[in-house]
Amino acid sequence: MSLNYRHDYPLRGLNTFGLDAVAEWHVEIEDRQQVVALHEALQADPRPLLWLGGGSNLVLAPRVPGVVARICLRERQLECLSDDRVRVTLGAGENWHQSVSWLLEEGIYGLENLALIPGTVGAAPVQNIGAYGVEIGDRLEEVEVFDRQQGSFRWLSRDACNFAYRDSCFKRAPGRYLITRVRLLLSRRPAPVLAYAPLRQALQGEEVSPQAVFAAVCRLRRSKLPDPARIGNAGSFFKNPTVDREHYQRLRVRFPDLVAHADGQGYKLAAGWLIDRLGWKGYRCGGVGVHERQALVLVNRGGGDQMRIAALAEQIRRAVRAAFGIELEIEPGFYPYNPLLPDD
Numbered sequence: 415m416s417l418n419y420r421h422d423y424p425l426r427g428l429n430t431f432g433l434d435a436v437a438e439w440h441v442e443i444e445d446r447q448q449v450v451a452l453h454e455a456l457q458a459d460p461r462p463l464l465w466l467g468g469g470s471n472l473v474l475a476p477r478v479p480g481v482v483a484r485i486c487l488r489e490r491q492l493e494c495l496s497d498d499r500v501r502v503t504l505g506a507g508e509n510w511h512q513s514v515s516w517l518l519e520e521g522i523y524g525l526e527n528l529a530l531i532p533g534t535v536g537a538a539p540v541q542n543i544g545a546y547g548v549e550i551g552d553r554l555e556e557v558e559v560f561d562r563q564q565g566s567f568r569w570l571s572r573d574a575c576n577f578a579y580r581d582s583c584f585k586r587a588p589g590r591y592l593i594t595r596v597r598l599l600l601s602r603r604p605a606p607v608l609a610y611a612p613l614r615q616a617l618q619g620e621e622v623s624p625q626a627v628f629a630a631v632c633r634l635r636r637s638k639l640p641d642p643a644r645i646g647n648a649g650s651f652f653k654n655p656t657v658d659r660e661h662y663q664r665l666r667v668r669f670p671d672l673v674a675h676a677d678g679q680g681y682k683l684a685a686g687w688l689i690d691r692l693g694w695k696g697y698r699c700g701g702v703g704v705h706e707r708q709a710l711v712l713v714n715r716g717g718g719d720q721m722r723i724a725a726l727a728e729q730i731r732r733a734v735r736a737a738f739g740i741e742l743e744i745e746p747g748f749y750p751y752n753p754l755l756p757d758d
């Protein structure tokens with residue numbers, strides 16, 4: 415199919431922050447030929463390029479320069495490897511939550527903890543999506559990419575993706591790789607992951623099954639997180655910082671109720687707790703603010719824009735730095751860049 419470019423295309427309905435952004439050019443990618451055609455067109459006439467999934471981890475400028483290519487590659491395939499092991503191949507444009515629900519209906523388990531995360535399958539490896547003790551990197555075999563540097567499709571193994579906490583090789587080389595397919599290794603044998611206390615508590619008195627875990631995760635998330643269909647947001651705005659033992663112990667003396675979890679390199683602190691402790695929960699200013707139930711979520715209540723979100727994020731980062739000596743890292747991607755950090 416040939417490419418259908420649209421000029422000055424409104425993106426307000428295509429980003430969960432609900433920002434009033436307009437793409438200079440917008441195009442939908444529905445098949446592999448279109449991937450190659452777009453690559454060739456941009457070789458001949460170079461312009462900035464943004465791969466767009468569900469727009470749930472992006473903070474867009476009012477005018478988005480160049481081409482916004484919305485990934486709509488659809489595919490679902492199951493391959494039985496043994497009595498219980500199943501290889502699942504999904505197109506990058508499939509909806510993540512719908513894919514998790516479909517697999518559960520098929521009796522294929524392993525993604526229940528990742529229920530209700532907005533966005534597409536293709537974006538999931540970009541920040542190695544994670545929730546309630548499971549990350550996509552734990553379940554992934556390989557991803558198919560179109561590498562713009564080489565101008566060809568190839569498969570990258572899980573190791574080559576360099577997954578870390580909300581990080582991957584894709585996040586570190588923005589725009590270079592288009593993820594076209596994701597291949598997961600899942601199981602027909604239930605193996606619930608109940609490492610997170612709120613999830614265990616939500617399941618108390620129930621028989622633990624993948625269906626029960628899925629339902630509990632959906633319940634918990636609906637009770638804590640704003641629905642982007644009602645209040646614009648991009649989920650957690652900051653990553654949870656990790657500090658070394660000494661720093662943790664100093665903070666613990668001053669803040670005995672500090673929420674922290676020991677991990678390999680030190681102590682992971684709940685960024686939401688730090689922000690809440692400084693009284694930001696429910697803060698409102700110029701259409702943007704901090705959610706009332708979850709201090710880690712910045713919201714657009716209407717009329718907010720990229721600059722206001724960047725300014726609020728910077729105020730919060732400064733306050734957290736001053737109070738706790740911690741540098742918060744922003745999780746969603748500013749595009750084309752963070753106006754307060756133009757060297758981003």
Ligand code: FAD
Pocket residue numbers: 430464465466467468469470471472485506531532533534535536537538540541542543544545584588589591592593594639640641642647648649650747
């Ligand atoms: P987009 O926002 O469209 O894009 C994100 C980035 O990925 C961009 O840089 C884009 O260029 C790139 N990209 C998109 N598609 C591709 C592709 N096919 N190939 C290469 N690059 C691509 N995240 C978590 O990890 N855990 C959570 O629990 C979680 N909860 C959330 C809850 C809410 C209410 C919201 C709004 C967000 C939440 N998120 C969470 C963040 C977000 O949902 C995930 O990061 C999601 O994977 C983004 O998918 P998307 O399709 O919307 O990506």
Ligand code: NAP
Pocket residue numbers: 544545546547609610611612638639648649650651654675682683684686745
């Ligand atoms: P929570 O359960 O109140 O926990 C607070 C923080 O403590 C979480 O961020 C989590 O870190 C950490 N934590 C809790 N139990 C842990 C354990 N047993 N081991 C290690 N770390 C632990 O968190 P929440 O805000 O309600 O979110 C629940 C889950 O959904 C979390 O995993 C969170 O990351 C995920 N989520 C992510 C986004 C996003 O946009 N990225 C948005 C909403 C929810 P981790 O964040 O490292 O898991």
